[in-house]
Amino acid sequence: MASIEIEKLEKSYGHVSVLHGVDLDIRDGEFIVLVGPSGCGKSTLLRMIAGLEGVSKGEIRIAGNRVNDLHPKDRDIAMVFQSYALYPHMSVAANMSYSLRLRKMAKEKIGAAVASAASKLGLEPLLERRPKALSGGQRQRVAMGRAIVRQPKAFLFDEPLSNLDARLREQMRAEIKKMHGDLKATSIYVTHDQIEAMTLADRIVAMHGGVVQQVGSPLELYDRPANLFVAGFIGSPGMNFLEATCSGGSVRLKDGSEIEARLHTSTPEGSSLTLGIRPEHVVITRDGSGRRATVELIEPTGFGIILHLSLHGIPFKVFTLDRQALAVTGEITVSFPPEYIHLFDGEGTRIG
């Protein structure tokens, strides 16, 4: 196992720049999730760590050694691909042992390593099968098995669960987390699924447009998003945003009403702000106090209920566990508890 340091890493294809200076310190044994919308550079970053993409500028160090110009085979990392990338002409056992055979390991040792990995993943009955005779979930397991037999310095996962159905994805997610708990291996996991990011990560790296937006524990990103992008990306249903201005030390919404919020004193008078509040933090008031909103649509999820409201013409969502909300029609009133209000300045940076 090893730590991985990334310093001022840049990547460009011709004139197109994909990564704009990424800095990241990954501690030994840490589970890091790179998350962001497609095209944000997360996969490119992972492939650069793997050595499948060259480095345009900056430095990657694995266990303190600069690996910029090292061939993937010499970096001692394992990778699980989205497509699994199993070798179709080899049996499951041969797929798993391929890396060990390339390293000319003794036959008995290879057998033992494969057997132990197979028992961890429940693959023993499948060892003689070819990949085409496996289901999607089984192929995924084989891909994981191929990675763990080698006990590499680090594991890289490139959206490994995207091709599975929802139930299987949930199950594999738990297994990956359990496996990480057992192996304590440094892992970097790329996904666009924020639930995977939240549940698996020790620390999440939220990326957008080739720039790291925020690095922190899942709850840090949820509770104190550093900017509008992270605020909108983490959480489902997504955070509500309302335009506002700073007026006399308090926040004034577009409709002219004032709202109680903790605001930095340094915010200039009259500057425009964005107020954010998560749908699950909005309170539906029964006594008629608060803001009026019109119910447009009700989505029961079984677990809870998502209310689509119109707040002065602005779409607004509320999530509640209260089943009485299923019966609401017409106008309701909602209030925003001040401790759950996020404020962002004109540039989108968090200010309170």
Place this chain on the structure above:
Amino acid sequence: MKRSLLPIIAHRTAILFFIVFALFPLFWLLKVSVTPNDLLYSEGVRMWPSRTTFDHYTFVLRHSAFPTFFKNSLIVSASTAVVVTVCASLSGYALSRFSFRAKYWIVALMLLTQMFPLVMLVAPIFKILSPLGLTNSLTGLIIVYSAFNVPFATFLMQSFFDGIPKDLEEAAMIDGATKFTAFRQIILPLTLPGIAATLGFVFTAAWSELLFALMLINGNAAATFPVGLLTFVSKFSVDFGQMMAAGVLALIPAGLFFLLIQRYLVQGLTAGAVKG
């Protein structure tokens, strides 16, 4: 759901018609080859002669230079097929996976070579080969055939490599393989159907090539089978029976060859590599 019978019958009839249409000349070849000379012109058009004989085959094998032609053709076609397939595998892989300077121009040049009618090139090629002592030799033929077949075979192999996911090589490289090991141990085994198709294609092309064989070879010693067939045409007559018998015999290696490779041609080896 009960399917109506009519479309199925129409479909099968169409296939049957196509097969009959494609195979009829071969049947005619066989028919003439077993027809005794005295019946060839006397019986009119018949589907099968009233009396059959293997005399033509005996004559072709015992008393003509056909076995030499046959051996020459086998050497030339097999060598060409192997040389072309090895070159085309390497160049096709390069075109499929690497980006390098002048790639565009190399592809354009290779396409350009396919545009000329071969007749135009006979004289210059003869001029080039004769001082090198490569006319009237099987080596010369192999070189010329290889040169003409490599571009097309390269494109053919490239499309097979394109069909193999890049993830597989990347996985192999992360597993500890060099680029070449990944090519040899992962990609090449998966391209067997493509290699079989290329071998088959080049083999048949070389097997039936007449123009260059006729122009570059004189005398029976280095003649290939298509040139040999012409020896059955004499000044005053054409010995159809013997010619057809030779033709049937010439079909045998091509038939055997495809029997050997058909397993790879129809098999989708990449099944199960990636999601599906």
